[in-house]
Amino acid sequence: MNTAAQPRSTGTVPTTLVQHYRQVRAVTADLCRTLSPEDMTVQSMPDVSPSKWHLAHTTWFFERFLITEHLPGYRVFHPQFDYLFNSYYNTVGRMHPRPQRGLLSRPGVADILAYRQHVDNAMPVLLERATSDPDLAFLITLGLNHEQQHQELLLTDIKHVLSVNPLRPAWRELPSPAAGHAPELKYIPRAGGLMEIGHNGEGFAFDNESPRHRVFLEAHAITNRPVTNGEFLDFIRAGGYRIPELWLSDGWSMVQQRGWDRPLYWNPELDAEFALDGMRELDAAAPVTHVSYYEADAFARWAGARLPTEAEWETLASEQSMQGNFMEQGHYHPIAASAASSGAYQLYGDVWEWTMSAYTSYPGFKPLVGSLGEYNGKFMSSQMVLRGGSCVTPQSHIRSTYRNFFPPDARWQFSGLRLARDA
Amino acid sequence: MNTAAQPRSTGTVPTTLVQHYRQVRAVTADLCRTLSPEDMTVQSMPDVSPSKWHLAHTTWFFERFLITEHLPGYRVFHPQFDYLFNSYYNTVGRMHPRPQRGLLSRPGVADILAYRQHVDNAMPVLLERATSDPDLAFLITLGLNHEQQHQELLLTDIKHVLSVNPLRPAWRELPSPAAGHAPELKYIPRAGGLMEIGHNGEGFAFDNESPRHRVFLEAHAITNRPVTNGEFLDFIRAGGYRIPELWLSDGWSMVQQRGWDRPLYWNPELDAEFALDGMRELDAAAPVTHVSYYEADAFARWAGARLPTEAEWETLASEQSMQGNFMEQGHYHPIAASAASSGAYQLYGDVWEWTMSAYTSYPGFKPLVGSLGEYNGKFMSSQMVLRGGSCVTPQSHIRSTYRNFFPPDARWQFSGLRLARDA
Amino acid sequence: MNTAAQPRSTGTVPTTLVQHYRQVRAVTADLCRTLSPEDMTVQSMPDVSPSKWHLAHTTWFFERFLITEHLPGYRVFHPQFDYLFNSYYNTVGRMHPRPQRGLLSRPGVADILAYRQHVDNAMPVLLERATSDPDLAFLITLGLNHEQQHQELLLTDIKHVLSVNPLRPAWRELPSPAAGHAPELKYIPRAGGLMEIGHNGEGFAFDNESPRHRVFLEAHAITNRPVTNGEFLDFIRAGGYRIPELWLSDGWSMVQQRGWDRPLYWNPELDAEFALDGMRELDAAAPVTHVSYYEADAFARWAGARLPTEAEWETLASEQSMQGNFMEQGHYHPIAASAASSGAYQLYGDVWEWTMSAYTSYPGFKPLVGSLGEYNGKFMSSQMVLRGGSCVTPQSHIRSTYRNFFPPDARWQFSGLRLARDA
């Protein structure tokens, strides 16, 4: 892979990179601290990967795209791991089918931890070399951002694994947040005009956030906080899941085929939800989460509103300080605004916010060259953009230009919504 | 259904409306002239509807949304036709499942022709009244545009029905076009800036074309004609269907799951294709057609280009005169530019052109009120916009602002592509 | 195909064979008299074939296995009919996939009638030659029995086609049978011992009925008539479809997956059923029909009984005169014993009776040589034997040794049941 032609800056001074590497790698392992080997083996649906697969794949990313390319003489830990732990890089070679990740009992957790150690042992020389090699520094930073993405996925995946078990086991005991009171819902008027969005090149960003470019926005309004559980309960009680004209056609098909009548993880009585510490009482003031794009869109229509575009979201968010209920806060669950965030808007953290923007390329988009060009660009069809990070996103991973994307029927991420309307 | 609040103009003077009604209705029936009752009964895949269903459904549209609403004392032709011939209007009531339309032998073709006559007999009084009732005139015009859409679908559907028959029967004998020579492929440079797209309210348009609004475009270039069969052959011979990095992730899955290795309807030898008059020799100079969005996108990437956005397409097309190889020309198949079109660009007619724009609402979009609000708006997810009409689109049905939309894996429409690139 | 080594007798004197040929062929055509081309095109599920396919396939059987083998110089009607109308003879060549028979609008009904005429025109010389060629006479007789089987299938298939239509159209107007009174249900004691079953070689029989052989039967009892609609209603009302311990494991899966709660064609109110003349009132005294093996078995368990074995059935039936409610009676529906049959037992006609015997080969079984060996033998797995013929079986087609077979979940045949128990 030749990335030399790719001008960019990593935004990370070399000494920090070593520390960053150690810190990110340690966090990933720590997330598995309370999991048994059995927990770490199960794949509860094709979208979910076993925890031990996440541990191995993030390690493979460093081995494959950094070490074997830049460290002559390195011996790979196992010749078949290229097949087993390649996720979707067709240019690297064939890969184990994604829906069958849960069929692999070997390598076991202990073997995979040894694999992590093997790779960590090889990294110091590259981390040192990166102090004077910005391309290498970029690749390492990319690998760390990649691992942070998988920290979030590891948590959303293990949540799903535990949720399908009738015993409803907890991932970990968690603090009980104080009962919150959501701020009154208000629409913030926003002027239209020619705006700029996208990444400006300072610090790390994924290729899909660039280039920074102009967009014309009409005047509009956007709410001061996400929709809460209490508001979503009103939608349910008003028959929202039974009124076809509230739904996109594909969404209505999902409602009928899958029997959706409430967010994923809510109990049928609508008073509790499965969280990473097991079933807990539903907090009416906390942002609703684990809803699909279809549900977010239907709620908005019911509320006489719409979802914001990603440009509307980003121009607002770029004016806010980036704080919120992230992974580091230790809640691992959205919480009511008063407790969660000193910011006025909860734009960052808590829940990813569905936008009405389909995930597509910005004008002038250039994917990374080589295999890493498969990272983001090839998913630009039939997915919607989400913004702002969630309660399981590492804080150092997020920014106002960050574009997350999922298919409109996905519900197992911490996905919620904020309302907007035309002026 | 109350559409009174909906300001609009029909762009059709009353006397013309009567003539238009008669003409459109006659064309639909004429398209079936060479079909047997057996032909008109078959549904070859869920996306396809039987010809006789098209004849009935277009009639039901007038009966249900015009006559029963506006003609007191009218007796419906059959009490169960509301169930059988409702396509997707949930607010009207339950409907026969779409994939089972081909299981209905009754009503037969003769019964459905009687149904058409019954409804045609009721229309004159409403056509007369429409001369002084613009809401009524709008509804009639909408019904006629709806029927024109189904004329196109009737042709693409019967083409598919006949194509799955090993006997490869013809719909009709067609004229053999003279061998063409495609104009040399050139990129036309286009300046960027703040532009306007969308319908300006003069004459009929669908709700999804409005409102007219500003968009900011970067400078770009767009080709002077669609991609030809000959160019697509080059892509195939260069291994285009076997190189995963050319494809979107979902597209590559389709290639593998469905074994795609050429456009729908091409023979394995790549020298002939199924047309509405049976198998015919492939014309290298004619626009390639019956390709999915995924194939169009992969071709563009292979060619070092991309697909245009719908705004790029529309700003160009709005400068052209609207002529081309439409249904009325009687080719019922794309033909090479020299023969097909006096226009320089073949933007209109021949093939619908995939754009890279996901089908979504324009800022300020308002669906029609009532049941007819289900016409367009509820499909705004997971579909891509196509522009320009095709060789089976009635000429009076198309305009520069017209937005067609299909899922990215659809291939049975006359869909092709034009290339663009960043400046 | 060489059948010379196969000793058998046809039981048909030559002059009769000509008459038989004409009569059987005429009956098939007559069954379609009231059907439209549209009716004859539809395939409502993979098990069902379109009526026009039956007309063509039975003709192809004569063309392929008789005429092209025994009439030098014959020109086949159409070179692709071998592909289109071969049902399942792999040794003949590839064939059009069964589930796609309903996708073929061509050849149309008129073309297929011309095909029938073409083949009928070629037959007289072979019918004449058969007077002195017993092998040829056997093949013709086989072809006629084959066509009789398809007469029954044509009726059960068109019944299904019409039943899935919400309009519930009739195949034909039928006489209303007088209200019947089923005879009191009694168990007939039957002594055990060493018995003989199977065909004795006199007259035509299928290969799967031979050889005649000894079986040892325990003493048992068998009821004097089939189970009635009224008795089956009692089973339903007693919760029969909701009590898992009454059901075979696979049967209970079917009940749950398919939502079975009554025989196919009964209305939800349990007071009417779809018949070949449309919906008609349920006759409590008539034999229940359109039940699967699983339902028959569950009913028997609920009744403290079991189904008879095919040997128990045949030893009883061989003592009875072969009369009953067959196709020729013109009811095309099971009727109550008093009206249906002068025989005491209704063993023949009305409904095929599920036995508890899996369809397998008799000791010493030899399939026909050549392609016709595929006729029966290759279906000897996962199917159950049914006995006695039905209200749509031609009388001349049936005998006490006749073995019909269907998978245990099949319901669209006229299948019912009779009870038995150990002594």
Place this chain on the structure above:
Amino acid sequence: MNTAAQPRSTGTVPTTLVQHYRQVRAVTADLCRTLSPEDMTVQSMPDVSPSKWHLAHTTWFFERFLITEHLPGYRVFHPQFDYLFNSYYNTVGRMHPRPQRGLLSRPGVADILAYRQHVDNAMPVLLERATSDPDLAFLITLGLNHEQQHQELLLTDIKHVLSVNPLRPAWRELPSPAAGHAPELKYIPRAGGLMEIGHNGEGFAFDNESPRHRVFLEAHAITNRPVTNGEFLDFIRAGGYRIPELWLSDGWSMVQQRGWDRPLYWNPELDAEFALDGMRELDAAAPVTHVSYYEADAFARWAGARLPTEAEWETLASEQSMQGNFMEQGHYHPIAASAASSGAYQLYGDVWEWTMSAYTSYPGFKPLVGSLGEYNGKFMSSQMVLRGGSCVTPQSHIRSTYRNFFPPDARWQFSGLRLARDA
């Protein structure tokens, strides 16, 4: 559950029952000795259960059908285990869906071992009481036979789990058998006549083996040993998997749908197979195994033979001493006759032998009363009988009357075949 009315003898003197209990329970645990928690969690297809599920389910069988029924005051280990570890007893209550057993990471292996201990602790008082309570002794013996069945399934299931892993891990290191020479294949002539088969009531047997009853057999012949790998290779090389006329219709569909071209676990080069110790060289003299009924039947037809009926098999086997290559021999794989068995026929052990008999009830069959009546009887449709036990069957579990049964497409059991023919 009341089994009092069920006359039977256990064939086990009380002191032996305690020892038997301890021995059987210890063997089950020992089979898992080399497995990791990850191995014991995976379910590689719906037919397979995770090892830890087998450990729990066999324990639940004792808890549910013995202890909670007969030991007042017993506290169940966990209130939800009735739901999690009920296999298919509908009369006991609802159960966790079989295809989702591999989604449960909890209870983990350690918890399940504690569950086993909890139940083992409760058993001594019942084992003591069984010395004077034959009904209780029968239930315990049934529970032990049940656990032995699951010992075999645990091995065939973990073999499948390991086989789908590209690393091809071993369950355990195993001894390499000496190269064998299969005895020359001979047909043993067998006289026909009125015979008796079925269990005579001495010692334990499952309900489906009774009652002993008469059957009439024609004279026939049966081979002196099972078909070997070498002979099956000949079949493959002769094109056996590509000749449709060798196959049952359903079998041919399987060949095409699933791409079968060799026994399960053979490598594509046809010279090695996956065994419980990983890939090993194919021994041409050893019995072929992991073939479906369809493959066994096709091989027999190719060889000019057929499969034996279960009565033919049993009357022969009842004359032989019951020794063979069972689980206790420690091969865990079929081996060539000279090494495997001092018996002349290899009827017992090595491979289960497909018979041509569909699994159905014997005349006079009575299932166990109560919930245990669901053990065998409800599977009497669409399955075929296999006889003789395999290399992973405990020797004390098998007898000449033993009836195993699987659907005709099952291949993951140690299933092979022996040939027969009509005299």
